[in-house]
Amino acid sequence: MEDKFTIAKRIALELKNGDLVNLGIGIPTLVADYIDPEKRITLQCENGIIGVGPVSETVSDLVNAGGFSSTIHPGGSFIDSAVSFGLIRGGHVDVTVLGALEVDEEGSLASWIVPGKRVPGMGGAMDLVTGSKKVIIAMSHTNKGLPKILHKCRLPLTGYRKVSLIVTEMAVIEVNKAGLHLVEVHPDYTIEDVIKATEATLIIDRVEAMKGVEL
């Protein structure tokens, strides 16, 4: 339980003043709770909201992309799905944060189908990873001990070479042309622990303690 908050808190530090940000369902949604109030961050929902606020207790006609009754901040707007995805594909969204089932050494991700088992569909994820300037993956490091960060994704892809950063409860990993760069490790774990929980080859030269973790 604690892990998802660690991930959300760390990702919030990546958001910069003025960013337009899309947060996916699950752990990514929690990122909103940790955004520095000093920063001017605008959250976009792909169903057509710019400036979406916290979820509301009362049932409303204003629903976020997760289907929950929600609110809108002053200065916000409602747009149609074509404008919304124009913003997304057109490179107007600075950061997208989403979950994944697998990520690989090339920065490809899989998240929308487990053939023969579960087919939720891609929703807006393929457009979001294609058009956003920065793609951050928020996920548990393993699936009950089985690595999710792989040499090559085995599930059908959501996007090919789209991921910029992977944040898990164990580590922060940057994706660049050379491969996966281990840049931060949570103080509860060693570099060896991270290597053991990861199938992909990690480039390790300058590793720091994970930012945002209170000791």
Add this chain to the structure above:
Amino acid sequence: MKAFINKTEFKQMLHNGMTIMIGGFLSNGAPERLIDLILDTDTQDLTVICNDGGFETSGSGKLIVAGRVKHLIASHIGTNPMVGTLMQEGKMKVTLVPQGTLVEQIRASGAGLGGVLTPTGLNTMVETGKQIIEIKGNRYLLEEPLHADLALIGGAIADHYGNLRYIKSMRNFNPIMATAANIVVADPREIVDTIDPEQVITPFPLIDYILEVDTDGR
């Protein structure tokens, strides 16, 4: 806009095997009264184009659960377990489309375009069987227009001319679908005298019929 219609007149527009666009996003902004009227008839073998599979008790999900849909074209089906069940049993065909591509395919049809070029879906299963076109050194998938016999528009406030504006996040696919069908029927929550021209989102020439609103709001 041709006319305000009652429930019976809407039911007469339906026939088996139609392709129907249904507005809404996870049923927010779905034309629920029109969906219920379809369920009142025996209409079946429908092809439904909708963002998602709705829920079992709302939106396009109600038609799916009732077994009226033979083909669903959507971006997301995770909220209605019946979609997966019917798909696995071979009782309903499901075509999954990235959400931004789906709305552009609809927009292309309504805007008279022969298709759209999008980078979304390149190097994934989505590109299977599609033409890839290179423009200025970048690759794009050619996605063809999606047209319907009938588009059902919800989440709106209408005026007496047939203009629409939309309530909060209920806008989503509605104004795009209102451009892309042979017959467009709106299911407004309220009908007012006139909407300020600056506030009109869907102008009346795009709307064919508007379902009357009873005094009790139904």
